[in-house]
Amino acid sequence: MAQIFLDEIAHSYLPETQKEDEYALKRIHNIWEDGGAYALLGPSGCGKTTLLNIISGLLVPSSGRVRFDDTDVTDLPPEKRNIAQVFQFPVLYDTMTVFNNLAFPLRNRGFDKDYIDRRVREVAQILELEPFLNKKAAGLGADAKQKISLGRGLVREDVAAILFDEPLTVIDPQLKWQLRCKLKEIHEKLKLTLIYVTHDQVEALTFADKIVVMYEGWIVQIGTPQELFEYPNHKFVGYFIGSPGMNFIPCSMEDGKVKIGNSLIPVDETTARLANAAEGKLELGIRPLYLNISDTPVDGAFEARVKGVEDQGSHRIVTVDFEGHPLKARIAENDTVPQGKAYLTFPIEWIRLFADEHLIKENKEN
């Protein structure tokens, strides 16, 4: 068990790097708490796997240090770091039995036979692999194989953290759910530090206590699922989290109100004050869930034209055109869908303003 401290990490795959663009990881500086379940979420190519490999020791960062508790492990190879990693595709020793697969990391470290036997059985019990212990690993299903990969990490009691690199990619959807629950259960039971890389927000939201959103080599936000949903720090988070993502409309400030086209949308005083002071391109963001839409003119509503409706089973997504900007609103299945004209209201508490793609908020300069 350990706390992982990433001290000013940056990494480039090119030998001589001058420009910031060429870095796969820009500047990562943060602490991963002992026993936390973290999800590293971001689109393909944002640097999640690079960061994971730096933590595991498969990559040495171009600059910066990695510390586990107080030990500097930057230059240590993976086998000396007490780290375990589960890869995208199950990695097994095909010719060995499940038991031998699980025992392999312990045997390589020279533990005695009785201890290995006991430990492997304990882990097999946790992972529900007991019936397969004497079977060859090669013949098992993808989910059992991933459990074995995970088990090879769990057998080592000294393991500081277990890293997952999109481990559920090859698993069938129903089994995915089961495995995620299993992971969560193991985390609660063993209190291990887990770092889980994924580009699937559902996976991240259900698995992790804290989600680390990455974008183009930066960590743009770390927070609980609720924080990410309600207060996205960066436009990317708003767009990436939630289905569909947040609506963004370019706007300006006028008389303490947000001006979009000819419409003036009221915001609370603090937001207005901060927005007036902010520099850069100003945008209003609102989640489709919180955008109210009605077929009759209500007090303080703005007119918009309905462009289309998508039925998603439990709810509907209405696309409207508001002052030349497309907006999506989420309404319940049994609500009436406005035809032609629709009337929008922007609840004050759910309006977020972004300057140069960053959330405008108090006590932090943008």
Next chain:
Amino acid sequence: MKKWQDNKGWLFILPVFLIVAFSAIVPLMTVVNYSIQDIFGPGERVFVGTEWFREVLTDQRLHEALWRQLLFSGLVLLIEMPLGIAIALLMPSKKGFGASVVLVTLALPLLIPWNVIGTIWIIFTRPDIGLMGATINALGLTFDHTASGLHAWITLMLMEVWHWTPLVALLAYAGLQSIPPAYYQAAKIDGASAWSIFRYIQLPKMKGVLTIALLLRFMDSFLIYAEPFVLTGGGPGNTTTFLSIYLVKIAVGQFDLGPAGAFSIIYFLIVLLFCYLFYQVLQSAEEGEQS
């Protein structure tokens, strides 16, 4: 509808069946035809039953040739397989100029016609002007593959290993290249030694291509003809008279088509039997392995 009632599927394999018939089955049947008749001339033939088979099976010289052949193939496999794997493991694993140079250099012996290989080695091992022969003789040792059976064997083995190990190496290399990097990363994290990585990752992953390499090398070395024919002609004495050389002596040298036909069939069955055995052993090794 029951499966056996619909036989249209057979039509689809008819073209392949015809090609195989003309390329393999018809020639093979001709050989069978020869092996059970005594042929005196066109139109003059007598059915002799299994007489040629009995004659061939009790032929002392054929027995000797068979043991010689088995020893040769066995030695070739024992040297070429480990050596080929070792070369593949030492080759640069990343694509690039270095890997290309090594690959092309390795492949060169495979591109040379087989009788030319024999000629190259005749010259190479000549005691008077050959680089190898002259060098060894200059060291004070006598080396002459035309005089000593042992020297003829050493020369043949060297030639065979030089000629065909690259094939094993190339196949093994292809097998190694197909192993995803995650396996090596996982092994690193598990603290595996280089030997463990070889034993539990590389060897199992190479098994498919190595089975092919083993079968190809066995068949080729067991059927070897051109190289010993050019290099030693089966001599000195009968020391390098392998099955194929002996067969050609009977069929073309003595024009004994009957015994030669019987010989060919037995030869074919031996190769088939060994390939089957190798294949079965490797298959059961996969299923039964419980290390």
